[in-house]
Amino acid sequence: MAKLPKIFIALAIQLLVLLFMAVSVYVAPIVVEPPYPYWLLVILQGLFSALLVTPFGLPKWWRLIQFLLPLGLYGAILVQFNPIWVLVIFIAVWLVFSNVFGDRVPLYLTNSSTRQALLKFIKPRQSIHFLDLGSGLGSNVAFMAQQKGVLNSHGVETAPLPYLFSKLYCFFRGGEIFAMDIWKTQLSYYDVVYAFLSPQPMPELWLKVKDEMRPGTVFISNSFAVPDIEPSEVWQLNDARQTTLYIYNID
Ligand SMILES: C[S@@+](CC[C@H](N)C(=O)[O-])C[C@H]1O[C@@H](n2cnc3c(N)ncnc32)[C@H](O)[C@@H]1O
Secondary structure: OOOOOHHHHHHHHHHHHHHHHHHHHHHHHHOOOOOOOHHHHHHHHHHHHHHOOOOOOOOOOHHHHHHHHHHHHHHHHHOOOOHHHHHHHHHHHHHHHOHHHHOOOOOOOOOHHHHHHHHHHHOOOOOEEEEEEOOOOOHHHHHHHOOOOEEEEEEEOOOHHHHHHHHHHHHHHOOEEEOOOHHHOOHHHOOEEEEOOOOOOHHHHHHHHHHHOOOOOEEEEEOOOOOOOOOOEEEEOOOOOOOEEEEEEOO
16 A cells, blocks of 8 residues: 555555545434535535545545545635636646656755855866756756756656756756656766655665666765765754755765
8 A cells, every 4th residue: 555656555545535424424314314514415425535544555635635625626616717727737846857667756956055065075176067957947057057067967857847847947047957767867977966856766866876876976865864874974054944955975
């Protein structure tokens, strides 16, 4: 069950509760006189679905989603929300956040204090090949391309809208973005590889880093440490989100 994408588990819970509600409405007249108001049934649907979140192995924060989902659908029916808009919103969200479904990595961005901290790795080096794995809107790639000592600044991104945006952005500001999966990159080309992803891909990514990166190069992960691997350095930044950079010198 834990291996299934969380969205499927959440929908399975909703369907299970819906089935339970249907049976309950069928047998309830034995004890309580109908009719039963729709709003009450919808609230119960949300409540029961929220209660089943942890027994089914979903993180606690799914409770709110599970509770609000039936309420949202009911509200949409009440205001006769055109389903075409639901489709349009879904497609827009997918174009930006499609990597949530695979590597469980959404789009959030490195801030400028972190970029300044990254500079400290670049400054003492020369002829750097820099790579941002999952480059989002391309700000890190363009920033690095403008630094002295950086020969190539590359990013790879597969979410369609961020890719198109960053391609254009880097065309004007410097650096190069490739529509490539992080798992298909060849890390041996790079001296500094930066990743700001999520806990999910880190163990597998570390195997790739160890396999491909050359001695003397650096792998830097923003916020997400590689489990069970001691970083060479940990930098705690003093920015608003208290960013932690995990630095792994490859030897
Ligand atoms: C948290 S964002 C970081 C964006 C950027 N690196 C930054 O620091 O501002 C992670 C990015 O990685 C992308 N991503 C996730 N999995 C990917 C994959 N397998 N291949 C390419 N890009 C991926 C996501 O689409 C997202 O834009």
